[in-house]
Amino acid sequence: MKLLTRTVRNYVLFSALLLLISTPLFYFSIQWLFVKKIDRELRSHKSEFHELLPLLKTESEMNFFGLMNDELLLKESLYLMQNDSFLTADIFNAKENVIQPYRVLRTGVIIQGKPYQLQIQESMVNTGELIGAIVAIQVSLIALLLLGFVLINRKLSNTIWQPFYNILDKLKQYQIDKNNSISLPQSSTAEFRDLSLAISQLVKRNVEVFQIQKEFTENAAHELQTPLAICRSKLELLAQTKDLTQEQADLVESLLDAMDRITRLNKDLLLLSKIENRQFLETEEIEVKTVITKCLEIYRHKVQEKDLIVKLSLKETSPLKANTILVEVFINNIISNAIRHANKGGTVTVESTKSSLTVSNSGHPLERPEKIFERFHRESTTTVGSGLGLSIVKKICEVAGFKISYDYGSSTHHFKILFTEAAS
Amino acid sequence: MAKSMVQYLRQESYVCEVAYTASDAEEKIMLHEYDCILLDITLPDGNGLKILEKLKKERKLEGVIIISAKNSLEDKIQGLNLGADDYLPKPFHLAELGARVSAVIRRKRFEGNNTLKFHEIEVDLLGKSIRVNEKMIDLTRKEYDLILFLMSNKNRVVTKNAIAEHLSGDDAEVFDNFDFIYAHMKNLKKKLTEALCPDYIKTIYGLGYKFEA
Numbered sequence: 001m002k003l004l005t006r007t008v009r010n011y012v013l014f015s016a017l018l019l020l021i022s023t024p025l026f027y028f029s030i031q032w033l034f035v036k037k038i039d040r041e042l043r044s045h046k047s048e049f050h051e052l053l054p055l056l057k058t059e060s061e062m063n064f065f066g067l068m069n070d071e072l073l074l075k076e077s078l079y080l081m082q083n084d085s086f087l088t089a090d091i092f093n094a095k096e097n098v099i100q101p102y103r104v105l106r107t108g109v110i111i112q113g114k115p116y117q118l119q120i121q122e123s124m125v126n127t128g129e130l131i132g133a134i135v136a137i138q139v140s141l142i143a144l145l146l147l148g149f150v151l152i153n154r155k156l157s158n159t160i161w162q163p164f165y166n167i168l169d170k171l172k173q174y175q176i177d178k179n180n181s182i183s184l185p186q187s188s189t190a191e192f193r194d195l196s197l198a199i200s201q202l203v204k205r206n207v208e209v210f211q212i213q214k215e216f217t218e219n220a221a222h223e224l225q226t227p228l229a230i231c232r233s234k235l236e237l238l239a240q241t242k243d244l245t246q247e248q249a250d251l252v253e254s255l256l257d258a259m260d261r262i263t264r265l266n267k268d269l270l271l272l273s274k275i276e277n278r279q280f281l282e283t284e285e286i287e288v289k290t291v292i293t294k295c296l297e298i299y300r301h302k303v304q305e306k307d308l309i310v311k312l313s314l315k316e317t318s319p320l321k322a323n324t325i326l327v328e329v330f331i332n333n334i335i336s337n338a339i340r341h342a343n344k345g346g347t348v349t350v351e352s353t354k355s356s357l358t359v360s361n362s363g364h365p366l367e368r369p370e371k372i373f374e375r376f377h378r379e380s381t382t383t384v385g386s387g388l389g390l391s392i393v394k395k396i397c398e399v400a401g402f403k404i405s406y407d408y409g410s411s412t413h414h415f416k417i418l419f420t421e422a423a424s
Numbered sequence: 425m426a427k428s429m430v431q432y433l434r435q436e437s438y439v440c441e442v443a444y445t446a447s448d449a450e451e452k453i454m455l456h457e458y459d460c461i462l463l464d465i466t467l468p469d470g471n472g473l474k475i476l477e478k479l480k481k482e483r484k485l486e487g488v489i490i491i492s493a494k495n496s497l498e499d500k501i502q503g504l505n506l507g508a509d510d511y512l513p514k515p516f517h518l519a520e521l522g523a524r525v526s527a528v529i530r531r532k533r534f535e536g537n538n539t540l541k542f543h544e545i546e547v548d549l550l551g552k553s554i555r556v557n558e559k560m561i562d563l564t565r566k567e568y569d570l571i572l573f574l575m576s577n578k579n580r581v582v583t584k585n586a587i588a589e590h591l592s593g594d595d596a597e598v599f600d601n602f603d604f605i606y607a608h609m610k611n612l613k614k615k616l617t618e619a620l621c622p623d624y625i626k627t628i629y630g631l632g633y634k635f636e637a
Contacts, residue, residue, distance in 0.1 A: 222493070225493045225515055226514065228515045230425050230428065232517065233428035233429065233432070234428055236428075236432070236517060236519065236586070237431055237432060237518070239581045239583055239628070240432070240581050244628070246629050250629065252631055253584075253629070256631075257585065260585045260589075263515050298593065301604045301607075302604070305604060305607075
């Protein structure tokens with residue numbers, strides 16, 4: 001749920017509840033106030049009547065009075081009512097010929113020694129209409145208020161939160177290995193300014209750390225080269241020694257083998273960090289087909305040795321615009337990987353079309369296919385690759401804008417590379 | 425590093441002199457004439473490429489092999505454009521260095537008319553073919569590379585690792601087994617023996633091979 005909907009929903013719920021409760025409450029309280037007011041008026045009528053009472057001497061005067069004030073009604077009664085009683089009743093209005101709600105005050109009076117019941121009545125029609133009108137206005141006002149509130153809140157929230165969404169968009173697009181700095185939109189809101197600042201600083205620190213790490217790998221690999229070269233040459237000199245015994249020769253041999261592996265590993269690490277540092281930028285038009293053919297020629301021996309069947313299907317390709325070294329390393333690595341890991345007597349398939357390259361090799365399924373492109377991840381301990389070959393492939397794809405995917409089906413590993421993105 | 429290189433090359437009875445600084449090197453270049461100069465790009469007092477520029481300005485005919493730990497394409501292209509004969513990135517096998525040095529010297533000395541002779545073996549470097557007792561032997565490209573590599577490092581043990589790297593080329597991912605060398609070596613020896621050539625190639629335990637009379 002979006003933040004906006006969440007806040008608005010709470011507001012709306014509260015307002016609706018308020019409206020629901022307040023409307024009857026409001027209606028009844030207004031009515032109660034009106035009734036009180038009418039009652040007060042009735043009482044004042046009563047006291048007015050008491051003031052007039054001494055003036056009414058005769059029956060005819062009384063009747064005349066009754067005719068003049070049709071809200072007053074005098075009835076002879078058998079006993080004298082001690083208390084005033086108020087009630088609301090529907091009474092027939094002869095003048096307008098309708099039954100209307102009245103507020104009625106009944107009280108007892110003594111006129112000329114006889115007990116009378118005095119009934120003062122006040123029509124509540126006007127009052128009822130007034131209450132209705134007031135409540136209606138009030139309710140529509142509240143409803144309008146609510147609506148406006150929701151609308152304004154929504155609009156305001158949209159504009160207020162806009163910087164936040166902008167920042168979020170920027171963050172989503174940000175990739176530490178691609179962009180160096182992040183440019184966040186400026187906002188006049190203090191909180192968002194703080195957020196921008198905090199994120200910028202975080203990114204800056206991370207970029208620094210990332211840079212240091214990258215440089216470290218490259219520097220370390222670079223610094224290792226000279227001592228490695230010295231080690232190797234000294235070993236080779238040692239191999240030249242006259243009267244080398246079998247035992248010594250074996251030692252030198254295994255040392256040289258280890259040396260070779262370190263050297264290769266180092267070379268791969270250096271290459272990987274150079275690719276990461278974007279040191280291969282110039283692009284040329286490359287014929288993928290040629291590179292593949294050249295590469296397969298290099299490994300012809302290995303293919304023969306493992307009795308592999310190489311199925312080649314190279315369609316006429318349009319030249320690829322990319323860095324020559326990268327493409328060569330890339331194709332070399334992916335094909336040598338397939339040859340290395342194909343089972344003996346298996347099949348290696350290389351298919352290229354206009355915009356894609358598929359390299360497949362038969363073999364057993366991987367235990368952890370999701371880790372296939374990770375550095376130093378090896379499925380088996382028997383192979384002796386540097387463990388960097390496919391990481392380099394992946395890195396080159398990232399740099400060159402290719403898309404690589406791996407899947408396994410019918411006991412064959414497939415690597416599919418889409419070149420299309422490079423064209424755009 | 426320089427010491428090992430000198431020591432290795434001296435076994436082939438090359439005369440070697442070492443200069444550890446750029447100024448040192450410049451002085452030696454002005455005073456003497458060499459067959460081949462191995463030039464490290466990163467010198468304590470300057471860039472090796474400067475020396476190369478100077479050499480070419482003076483129209484000196486020395487063969488120059490650039491040695492660099494940088495292994496960067498720019499250095500390689502720049503060096504070769506300036507007139508270097510070869511480029512060898514560190515780390516390298518000493519046998520590889522031996523082969524490159526001998527190739528450069530051969531080119532300089534014979535000025536293109538390239539044959540390499542060793543007793544009854546005659547290598548035609550341009551035609552990439554080998555004659556034994558005036559008789560042509562049919563060798564594959566790899567077998568030719570192999571024997572030339574060994575002959576360029578006469579009397580020295582050439583390790584399997586160096587051979588593997590030399591035969592596979594720079595780009596190839598070297599598989600950690602040397603079966604293909606054994607196969608090539610077996611075929612090469614067979615062909616040489618069939619041509620009545622004495623077996624000059626000695627196996628040094630599991631370590632490698634040595635070409636000696």
